Amino acid sequence: MNCYVFTDTLQKADLLEEHNDKFRVVDFSADSASTTGQSARLKKLGKSVNVDANDSCFVMMPFAKPHGDYYSTIYEPAISKAGLTPVRADNEVFGAGKIMDQVWSGITSAKVLVAELTTKNANVFYELGLAHALKKPVVLVSSNEEDVPFDLHHIRVIYYDVNDPFWGQKLLEKVAENILSAIQNPEEAIFKGERKDGTG
Secondary structure, rough: HHHHHHHHHHHHHHOOOOOOEEEEEHHHHHHHHHHHHHHHHHHHHOOOOOOOOOOOOEEOOOOOOOOHHHHHHHHHHHHHOOOOOOEEEEEHHHOOOOOHHHHHHHHHOOOOOEEEOOOOOOHHHHHHHHHHHHOOOEEEEEOOOHHOOHHOOOOEEOOOOOOOOOOOHHHHHHHHHHHHHHOOOOOHHOOOOOOOOOOO
16 A cells, blocks of 8 residues: 555656656656756857857658657757757658759758668668768767668767667757767768878
8 A cells, every 4th residue: 555655656746657567766866967967068069169040950861650750859959959940851841842952952051960870761871972972060860770881880870779768858968969069070970081082
């Protein structure tokens, strides 16, 4: 009886969380400390990076669920938090016209880009190739290492684990931080290919 009262009280206080048919006590001390640390880093980065109100961040990602839903729940708010305008190539944004013309326009005008590599989507990799050819800084994201091609292993990738109850908020903060970091240090987020004459 006492155990039921205790767990019921924890649930009412939003201190008990259910995940995969299991309950866990929410540890606010660790989570808030990590969030506070991330927010402090984000503010510091934001002050040292020059972001204009017209700067955009183009998101290259699959549209199929569940990954397609990450745009409005994670990527859009992360990009806004970094101070840029989020853009994604879909019918809502671009409407009629040749989709690749719109994708090209989105890539070329973006200050920085985000690529969701999970599921190895062919369109995402095609767009990523265009961005790399243009020497655009790109933040790479994946839920697993297997979906990141060998050719990209030398570039920093943000990995996330959907089994972590806080994965969405953690990813949002990390993407915002890495967007600003990619603007501040573009050489770390740009594909470094060499031409045959030895120049980059």
